[in-house]
Amino acid sequence: MPTKFQSNSHMEVNHLSWATSSKKVLDDLSFTIERGDFVGILGPNGVGKSSLLRCMYKYMSPDSGKVFLNNQNIDSISHREFASKVAVVLQHTHVGFSMTARQLLATGLINQQKWWQRIDHNAEKVEIDRVLSLVDLTDKAEQVFESLSGGEQQRLLIARALLQKPEILLLDEPTNHLDVGYQVEILKLIKSLDITVVASIHDLNLASAFCDKLLLLREGKLIKHGTPAQVLTPASIENIYGIKTEVDRHPKGTHPRVTYHFDGVRHAAV
Numbered sequence: 001m002p003t004k005f006q007s008n009s010h011m012e013v014n015h016l017s018w019a020t021s022s023k024k025v026l027d028d029l030s031f032t033i034e035r036g037d038f039v040g041i042l043g044p045n046g047v048g049k050s051s052l053l054r055c056m057y058k059y060m061s062p063d064s065g066k067v068f069l070n071n072q073n074i075d076s077i078s079h080r081e082f083a084s085k086v087a088v089v090l091q092h093t094h095v096g097f098s099m100t101a102r103q104l105l106a107t108g109l110i111n112q113q114k115w116w117q118r119i120d121h122n123a124e125k126v127e128i129d130r131v132l133s134l135v136d137l138t139d140k141a142e143q144v145f146e147s148l149s150g151g152e153q154q155r156l157l158i159a160r161a162l163l164q165k166p167e168i169l170l171l172d173e174p175t176n177h178l179d180v181g182y183q184v185e186i187l188k189l190i191k192s193l194d195i196t197v198v199a200s201i202h203d204l205n206l207a208s209a210f211c212d213k214l215l216l217l218r219e220g221k222l223i224k225h226g227t228p229a230q231v232l233t234p235a236s237i238e239n240i241y242g243i244k245t246e247v248d249r250h251p252k253g254t255h256p257r258v259t260y261h262f263d264g265v266r267h268a269a270v
């Protein structure tokens, strides 16, 4: 059957499957990412979230199925053109040799330069200072990447992705390593960009508060896709994670709030 694109489709994953020699990791996944949506990918450890993202950013080819960007099969888009539209922030990024935060950010601008253009170092500096300030790392600009804390590295990599001015940002656990304050700050920042975002997230309450749509995976299959209220029900959470929860409305918003049951745990007296 030919793919029927939805009018607002920014990315489309169509019957995507991928397996290792011993395991079917992604099993016939189909969904549409609408333009401007912040989409969260949820599911237990090892369920295939990173593998799905890898297929979506052209790092890995699926065994079957297709991924479309602006209704164009990503296989037919050159890596350079793809990189000008889609930025990626991974969980573990190795920076091969010692680079300061500022030098690392400068590498994020290389893709945008055309060979006939002279590099405007002043404009580059202004742009780098802007994103350093956005992620609150101005005072770390001259520090070597490896000597930054895990959270600082994560924020710097997000800043580098923002320099690309992508239309789509794909993030693998962007809140990993971040303390609660920065988790909220980074998600607020990402949300304020007004671009399409797809991110794997473990924290159900943060996913509920920030995401427009959620994809819930189990054993490589898409179990639910919809708004946080449609996806985050006690039944689906118990089905996927095996824990009991209460789900009500967040008192400061309309999104679901998930409270975990800790049966059998003796809590401290108040």
Ligand SMILES: Nc1ncnc2c1ncn2[C@@H]1O[C@H](COP(=O)(O)OP(=O)(O)OP(=O)(O)O)[C@@H](O)[C@H]1O
Pocket (backbone or CB within 6 Å): 020, 025, 043, 044, 045, 046, 047, 048, 049, 050, 051, 052
């Ligand atoms: N290149 C590979 N070779 C062998 N197995 C792989 C490979 N890539 C992924 N896997 C396996 O596929 C499964 C899904 O891995 P993936 O990293 O996509 O899960 P995830 O949902 O992102 O997990 P987590 O939440 O722990 O980050 C895991 O069992 C993993 O070991």
